[in-house]
Amino acid sequence: MNQSERNSATLELRGLSRHFGSVKALDGLDLVLQPGELVALLGPSGCGKTTALRIVAGLETATSGELLVNDVRYNETPANQRDMGMVFQSYSLFPNLTVSENIDYGLRVRKVDSDKRQKRIMEMLELVSLESKAKSYPHQLSGGQQQRVALARALAIQPRVLLLDEPLSALDAQVRGQIREEIRRIQLELGITTLFVTHDQEEAMAISDRVGVMSHGRLEQIDRPIVLYNSPATPFVATFVGLANRIPAEITAKGKARVLNQKVNILDHAADFTEGAQVNVIIRPESLELVSENDADATRGIVALKSFLGPMTKVGIAVEGAPLIHLNIASREVRKLEIGDRIAFKISSDEVMAEHV
Numbered sequence: 001m002n003q004s005e006r007n008s009a010t011l012e013l014r015g016l017s018r019h020f021g022s023v024k025a026l027d028g029l030d031l032v033l034q035p036g037e038l039v040a041l042l043g044p045s046g047c048g049k050t051t052a053l054r055i056v057a058g059l060e061t062a063t064s065g066e067l068l069v070n071d072v073r074y075n076e077t078p079a080n081q082r083d084m085g086m087v088f089q090s091y092s093l094f095p096n097l098t099v100s101e102n103i104d105y106g107l108r109v110r111k112v113d114s115d116k117r118q119k120r121i122m123e124m125l126e127l128v129s130l131e132s133k134a135k136s137y138p139h140q141l142s143g144g145q146q147q148r149v150a151l152a153r154a155l156a157i158q159p160r161v162l163l164l165d166e167p168l169s170a171l172d173a174q175v176r177g178q179i180r181e182e183i184r185r186i187q188l189e190l191g192i193t194t195l196f197v198t199h200d201q202e203e204a205m206a207i208s209d210r211v212g213v214m215s216h217g218r219l220e221q222i223d224r225p226i227v228l229y230n231s232p233a234t235p236f237v238a239t240f241v242g243l244a245n246r247i248p249a250e251i252t253a254k255g256k257a258r259v260l261n262q263k264v265n266i267l268d269h270a271a272d273f274t275e276g277a278q279v280n281v282i283i284r285p286e287s288l289e290l291v292s293e294n295d296a297d298a299t300r301g302i303v304a305l306k307s308f309l310g311p312m313t314k315v316g317i318a319v320e321g322a323p324l325i326h327l328n329i330a331s332r333e334v335r336k337l338e339i340g341d342r343i344a345f346k347i348s349s350d351e352v353m354a355e356h357v
Contacts, residue, residue: 008161012066014030015064016065018061019063025051026051026052037210039195040208042198056195085163099130104156107120130152148182155190159192162194244283247325249278257281314327
């Protein structure tokens with residue numbers, strides 16, 4: 001690949017807001033992507049992640065704030081002059097053009113000379129492993145192949161920033177896994193700064209350098225996937241990223257609570273919890289373990305649900321005075337466990353997160 005392809009950019013969103021009447025789709029978003037970094041914006045529908053991406057692409061206008069690429073303000077730069085490639089959820093290929101012609105489109109618009117265009121098309125076909133499909137039309141391709149063409153077309157113009165707008169959501173599960181690995185391989189090979197918007201936490205966690213979780217137009221937390229999962233900054237992040245139980249508990253002292261039959265430490269000691277307050281504690285399924293019914297701290301319940309997930313099985317336990325509580329247990333350990341069986345478990349985590357009811 002050309003050295004210029006490796007000269008990716010710093011992308012900065014500084015206090016970006018976007019209002020639609022009284023609705024704040026974005027509410028002062030601050031985000032910096034370092035050169036060559038892949039950052040995913042993750043969140044539920046309406047959280048503002050797609051609005052942020054469209055502002056970066058030049059398809060939406062910010063109400064306030066700044067967009068900078070290598071410290072140069074891009075707010076007023078037209079979309080076709082932003083040196084960014086975008087891959088859409090729906091592929092958006094030209095149905096009347098072949099694979100090669102689709103890849104060539106942006107190069108022709110930029111008036112690149114014919115020899116350079118042909119060379120670039122061949123490079124892109126090789127990059128996405130579609131050399132044999134050069135003369136095919138989009139309707140002759142599978143969904144995964146169409147998405148590869150869309151990616152090749154976005155990269156053909158040698159953008160400094162790549163934007164991915166839920167590019168895998170239209171694919172089936174097996175193809176989705178293959179294409180996301182392909183996207184990550186290509187992104188790392190080119191060293192291109194990439195902003196990836198998705199509502200699928202597995203996708204975000206699997207291929208991103210950092211993941212930003214958004215809610216109501218704001219960034220709740222941004223961090224490496226492992227930190228985001230193991231050390232969520234807010235109850236929203238804890239429950240949105242991965243699975244989590246919300247279990248009623250009572251504050252017994254500063255930083256302490258009683259939940260089920262156990263005393264636990266609360267992660268955020270600065271929270272305004274008063275003694276005797278009723279709260280919910282947030283506990284991941286893997287932070288609960290099966291124990292003997294003779295354990296003094298054990299909680300007892302009835303097996304109400306078993307969901308086989310390969311090496312792990314999700315077990316739902318009905319406990320009096322609490323919602324259904326889920327545990328993740330190695331499948332080999334629950335082979336003889338049946339619906340209706342009595343079971344005992346306890347919290348294995350030293351600290352848990354709590355939120356006001």
